[in-house]
Amino acid sequence: MKTPPPWNTTSGLLLEVGRLYREDFRRRAKHLKLTQSQTAALACLAKQPGLTQIGLAAKMEIHPVTVTQLIDRLQRAGWVRREVHEDDRRAFRLYVTDKADPILSEVWKIAAEAREHAFRGLSVDEREQLHALLNQVKSNLAGPDAAGHRG
Numbered sequence: 001m002k003t004p005p006p007w008n009t010t011s012g013l014l015l016e017v018g019r020l021y022r023e024d025f026r027r028r029a030k031h032l033k034l035t036q037s038q039t040a041a042l043a044c045l046a047k048q049p050g051l052t053q054i055g056l057a058a059k060m061e062i063h064p065v066t067v068t069q070l071i072d073r074l075q076r077a078g079w080v081r082r083e084v085h086e087d088d089r090r091a092f093r094l095y096v097t098d099k100a101d102p103i104l105s106e107v108w109k110i111a112a113e114a115r116e117h118a119f120r121g122l123s124v125d126e127r128e129q130l131h132a133l134l135n136q137v138k139s140n141l142a143g144p145d146a147a148g149h150r151g
Contacts, residue, residue: 017118025114032106037062037070039107042079042096046104050093052085079103 026036034042037060044059045051051059057067071094074080079100085091096104119127 021114021118024117025110028110028114029107032103032110034103037066038074041067041070041074042100042104043107043111045080045094045096046100049095050083052091052093054091056094 022036029039032039040060041056044056048055048059053067053071054064056071057064060067062070071080071082075082077099079097081095081097082092083095085093119130122130
């Protein structure tokens with residue numbers, strides 16, 4: 001039997017920090033009465049207006065049918081609108097409506113509180129260094145060699 005990797009690997013730590021961060025945000029945002037997926041979809045669309053449903057599904061790592069159901073609920077609430085894609089009539093571009101502004105303002109406030117809590121004890125320089133390091137890791141994973149180099 002091979003020896004398993006140590007429990008405290010960097011990748012394991014990143015996963016655990018992400019989980020704890022989402023849990024902290026969810027606890028802070030409980031009063032909004034939104035699911036985590038609804039909150040994530042609204043935030044993503046506010047940052048990337050015009051994203052397609054397929055693009056949103058990829059960003060959220062969920063099935064396109066699930067996104068359709070999610071957007072149906074957000075549209076019924078008046079927070080999201082669909083527009084037919086100009087190049088593909090089968091696709092829709094998604095936009096947050098003005099009605100979602102108050103809820104998004106609260107989401108941004110909660111996100112700032114969660115960030116402050118997570119980074120408590122880190123200096124400005126340490127926060128900037130962490131940000132730069134994580135951006136480098138992200139670039140490595142998303143770059144041209146993302147699938148791994150087999151040479």
